[in-house]
Amino acid sequence: MNIAVCIKRVPDSETRVKIASDGKSLDEAGVKFVLNPYDEFAVEEALQRKEKAGSGEVAVFCVGPAAAQETIRTALAMGADRGVLLQSDRIPADGYITAQALAAELKAGSWDLILFGKMAIDDYNQQVGPMVAELLGLPCVTAAAHLEIDGPKGVAEREIEGGVEVVEFPLPAVLTADKGLNEPRYPALKGIMAAKKKPLEVKPVQLGAGGIEVLALTPPPQRKEGKIVGEGPGAVPELVRLLREEAKVL
Amino acid sequence: MKALAVLEQRDGALRKISYEIVTAAQRLGGTVEAVICAAGPVQGADQVAKFGADTIVTLTSPTFAKYAPEGCAQAIAERAKAGGYTVVLFAASATGKDLAPRVAAKLGVGLAADCTEIAVEGGSIVATRPVYAGKALLKVKVSAKPAVLSLRPNIFTPVERPKSGTTETVAVSVPAGRVVVREIKAAEAGALDVAEAQIVISGGRGLKEPANFKVLEELALAFGGQAAVGASRAVVDAGWRAHADQVGQTGKTVSPTLYIAVGISGAIQHLAGMRTSKVIVAINKDKDAPIFKVADYGVVGDLFEVVPKLTEEIKKLHG
Numbered sequence: 001m002n003i004a005v006c007i008k009r010v011p012d013s014e015t016r017v018k019i020a021s022d023g024k025s026l027d028e029a030g031v032k033f034v035l036n037p038y039d040e041f042a043v044e045e046a047l048q049r050k051e052k053a054g055s056g057e058v059a060v061f062c063v064g065p066a067a068a069q070e071t072i073r074t075a076l077a078m079g080a081d082r083g084v085l086l087q088s089d090r091i092p093a094d095g096y097i098t099a100q101a102l103a104a105e106l107k108a109g110s111w112d113l114i115l116f117g118k119m120a121i122d123d124y125n126q127q128v129g130p131m132v133a134e135l136l137g138l139p140c141v142t143a144a145a146h147l148e149i150d151g152p153k154g155v156a157e158r159e160i161e162g163g164v165e166v167v168e169f170p171l172p173a174v175l176t177a178d179k180g181l182n183e184p185r186y187p188a189l190k191g192i193m194a195a196k197k198k199p200l201e202v203k204p205v206q207l208g209a210g211g212i213e214v215l216a217l218t219p220p221p222q223r224k225e226g227k228i229v230g231e232g233p234g235a236v237p238e239l240v241r242l243l244r245e246e247a248k249v250l
Numbered sequence: 251m252k253a254l255a256v257l258e259q260r261d262g263a264l265r266k267i268s269y270e271i272v273t274a275a276q277r278l279g280g281t282v283e284a285v286i287c288a289a290g291p292v293q294g295a296d297q298v299a300k301f302g303a304d305t306i307v308t309l310t311s312p313t314f315a316k317y318a319p320e321g322c323a324q325a326i327a328e329r330a331k332a333g334g335y336t337v338v339l340f341a342a343s344a345t346g347k348d349l350a351p352r353v354a355a356k357l358g359v360g361l362a363a364d365c366t367e368i369a370v371e372g373g374s375i376v377a378t379r380p381v382y383a384g385k386a387l388l389k390v391k392v393s394a395k396p397a398v399l400s401l402r403p404n405i406f407t408p409v410e411r412p413k414s415g416t417t418e419t420v421a422v423s424v425p426a427g428r429v430v431v432r433e434i435k436a437a438e439a440g441a442l443d444v445a446e447a448q449i450v451i452s453g454g455r456g457l458k459e460p461a462n463f464k465v466l467e468e469l470a471l472a473f474g475g476q477a478a479v480g481a482s483r484a485v486v487d488a489g490w491r492a493h494a495d496q497v498g499q500t501g502k503t504v505s506p507t508l509y510i511a512v513g514i515s516g517a518i519q520h521l522a523g524m525r526t527s528k529v530i531v532a533i534n535k536d537k538d539a540p541i542f543k544v545a546d547y548g549v550v551g552d553l554f555e556v557v558p559k560l561t562e563e564i565k566k567l568h569g
Contacts, residue, residue, distance in 0.1 A: 013499040013519040017385040026386070037500050093390055094360030095351070121499055123388075124381055127351035127361045134355035139428040140319070142348045145493065155432070159494045160344035161443040164435040165317070170428050179486075179500060180493040211394025212360045215376065218387050220525060223544050228537070232551040233559035239531065239547055240563045247529045247546065249508045250567060 001053035003046040003113045005080065006102055006132070007039040009064045009071035010122040017219070024214045026122075033067065035074045038117025040184035041177035045147065046115050047079045048182060056112070057081045061105060063098050063207075065089050069200060076195035077187030083200040093123070094210025099131035101205050107136065111172055118143040118176040133174035141167050145180040251280025251370065254335040254396075256326060256353075257298065258345055259286055264294035267341045267446070269301050269408035274401050275339050276302030276411055278370055283307060285329055287322040289315040291419070299415020301408055308419045313426050316434070317345055319352065320427035327356035328422075335396045337375055339368075342400040343446075350400045359394035364503075366405045366526070375399070383499035383522035403446050404505045405526075442478035444495055449473050450506045452480035452497050452524070456513015456534060456553055460490035465557045466512060472564040480504065482514050498523035513553050516541030533557065 011017075011026065012034045018027040035043075046058045060075040060083040062068050072083035086101050106114060114136075116129035133140030145164075146157035149171065156167045156175065187195070229235045229242065244250045253275040257268035268284070275282040284303040286292055288310060295306055309325045311318075330338050330353065338357075340350040342364040354361040366387075367378035375397040381388045392399065444450050451466045463479065470477035481491035483498050497504055499519040509527035513534060514520060521544055524530065532545035533556050542548045549556050 011382070013383070013522075014517075015382070015385075016518065017382050019386065026382075092360075093388070094394070095363075096355065096358070096360035099355065122382055124364055124379065124383070125361070126347055126363050127354065130348065130351040131355040134323075134352055140352070141429055142351075143344070157435075158344070158348075160434070161446055162441060163437050165344075166432045166435065168430045168432050173429075178493070179496070210360050211392060211397075212362055213391045213393065214388060215391055216389040217381070218389070220380070220384055220387055223525065223530070223546070226530070226542065226544070226546040226548060228542065228548040228550060230549060232549075233555045235549045235551070236556060236559040236563055239549055239560070240567070242547055243508070243529070243531070244567075247508075249529045250564075 001050055001056040001112045002110060003049060003056065003058050003115060004061055004106055004109060004111045005039070005042045005046045005058060005075065005115045006061045006128070007043065007071060007075055008036045008062065008120045009033050009068040010036045010120050013037065013121055019217050019219065024217050026217070033071065035071050036117050036120045038119055038121070038177055038179070041179065041181045042115035042117050043075045043078050043080060044182045044184040045177055046113070049113065049149065059084065061102060062086065063088060063091060063101055063205070069202070072200055073195050074187065076198045077191040078185055079191060082198055085200065085202045086205045087202050088205050088207045090207065092207050092210050093214050094212040095125040095127040096131055097207050097210040099128045099135060101207060102128065103132045103135035106132065113172065114138070114174045116176040118178045129174055129176040138172055138174050139169045140174040141169050142176045143178040144175050145178040147175065147181060251278055252333070252335050253278055253280055253282050254330055254333060254338045255282055255284045255303065256338065256340045257284050257286040257295065258341060258343060259288050259292045262288060262290065262293055264292050264297065267343055267403055268298055270403065270406040271339050271341050271401060272298045272301040272303050273408045274368055274406040278337065278368065280336065283333065285309060285326065287314045287325055296415060296417060300410050300412050302411040302413050303415050304413050305416045305418060309422045310419060311422050311424050313424060316431040318427050318431070319348055319429050321424035322349055323352035323356060324424050325422045327353045330357060330396060337397045337399065340400040342402050346400050350398060354398040357396065357398065359396070359398055362390055362392050362397070362399045364402045365399050366402050368399060380503065380526070383519065384503055384525055385522050402505065444478045444480040444497060444504050445502045447476065447478035448506055449477035449508045450480045450497070450504055451477055451510040451512060452482060452514060453485065453512050454482035454514030455484050457485065463491065465554065469557055469561045469564065472561045472568065474568050482520050511541050511545070512557060514541055515539045516544065
């Protein structure tokens with residue numbers, strides 16, 4: 001089974017966001033970058049599918065700056081076979097541009113599955129996976145939290161409001177992974193050593209700006225200082241009064 | 251300015267989030283066409299006229315009885331291409347998050363996803379979207395034609411602005427599609443999704459063990475079906491609660507009217523997921539917990555004493 005996994009380098013979820021001097025981007029000083037958490041589920045799923053099939057390859061693709069090689073190495077240390085960095089210092093705000101770059105690269109391959117995380121925890125764009133599917137003319141299931149594959153057919157479950165959608169699809173297909181799909185493995189020392197020798201190809205790409213232009217990145221409005229109503233159950237009647245009369249939410 | 255507002259239905263009934271999409275479209279100041287994919291007439295679809303829809307178009311196909319990702323994407327994209335719209339608006343709901351990128355790609359444009367503000371500035375669509383789980387706001391100009399946006403649930407409060415709401419039904423011919431929704435397994439009766447509920451009561455490690463979430467469930471019940479129970483990452487990772495209930499950067503971002511954090515210390519990645527709630531209440535035994543920094547109202551104390559008392563008081567109100 002040949003599986004492509006598209007991954008992203010993102011700031012760790014514990015990052016305190018500081019705005020850069022251009023007023024439009026994150027100040028990256030002191031920020032720890034990691035493999036996007038949802039992409040870990042995609043990498044893990046690919047590894048398990050390949051192990052089950054007993055043959056094939058797991059290749060990792062990433063659009064990002066030179067430093068994203070480190071992110072690709074993380075996926076290689078988990079067990080992926082090779083990596084490709086489509087190197088661009090800037091990732092456009094327009095997800096369609098990123099999707100075009102990935103689709104152009106993936107077109108040449110013969111993939112049974114193309115996996116993504118359901119979203120990146122930095123830009124929250126949640127679109128590149130299904131857009132790549134459209135560009136390649138492949139069926140796509142987004143936010144899969146459970147997956148079964150039997151030969152050329154798959155069944156995925158995705159969470160919707162108040163329930164779970166059970167979705168059937170044929171392979172080859174594009175899937176985006178939600179939390180719950182699996183438990184991503186931690187790279188073992190042996191894997192980390194092996195990853196250093198695995199092929200990692202770097203291809204510079206020129207990405208257009210697209211149709212979405214960043215005007216500003218700003219901190220969210222500060223919440224006004226709250227108050228401690230009191231201690232213990234005795235404070236509850238006053239809390240309820242405040243919620244009714246001051247906040248007017250009850 | 252001509253807006254296409256994409257409505258949602260399930261089992262032939264309009265989903266209320268549709269009102270929010272029409273309200274947002276109407277705010278842009280032009281004409282609003284509401285469109286919905288369904289197998290037949292949609293119960294309640296004409297109601298969106300109240301919120302400012304000039305026309306309401308039902309695109310019908312037998313394949314639309316359940317959500318048909320490929321068929322709906324094709325039908326909406328064809329409608330969007332033919333109609334000369336400036337902007338196409340979706341809900342950033344489970345369905346909208348799946349559908350909007352497909353339609354955008356068919357139109358050859360990007361998607362401004364999960365917007366919390368939209369406006370027209372100097373003739374262009376300008377949108378604000380939370381990024382880094384709400385730790386920052388990104389303001390973007392969408393110059394793509396058409397501009398395709400999805401809107402975060404619970405932000406665009408429906409406002410009545412009655413319009414004529416001429417209805418039209420168009421039978422569309424779309425292939426059955428390769429991706430087929432076979433069934434929908436319903437969650438427990440009455441269970442609300444944390445992303446859509448007006449009131450969210452979340453629990454963290456302070457609950458001590460999974461069975462203790464029943465104190466939160468009892469409080470949720472006291473609110474009479476408006477409240478959902480959420481969870482912190484710690485308790486979801488520990489397997490106490492379902493992933494679907496997780497609030498935070500690697501879970502859901504919620505904006506309810508009232509958020510009650512119980513036994514949650516307030517890790518930055520949790521705060522990111524709930525800071526846009528209108529009113530936040532924190533109940534925690536540690537008076538120095540970071541959650542009190544973002545809470546409008548805090549009660550310091552043992553949650554096993556405070557929450558049952560709160561349940562009792564809320565029952566009195568609703569009694």
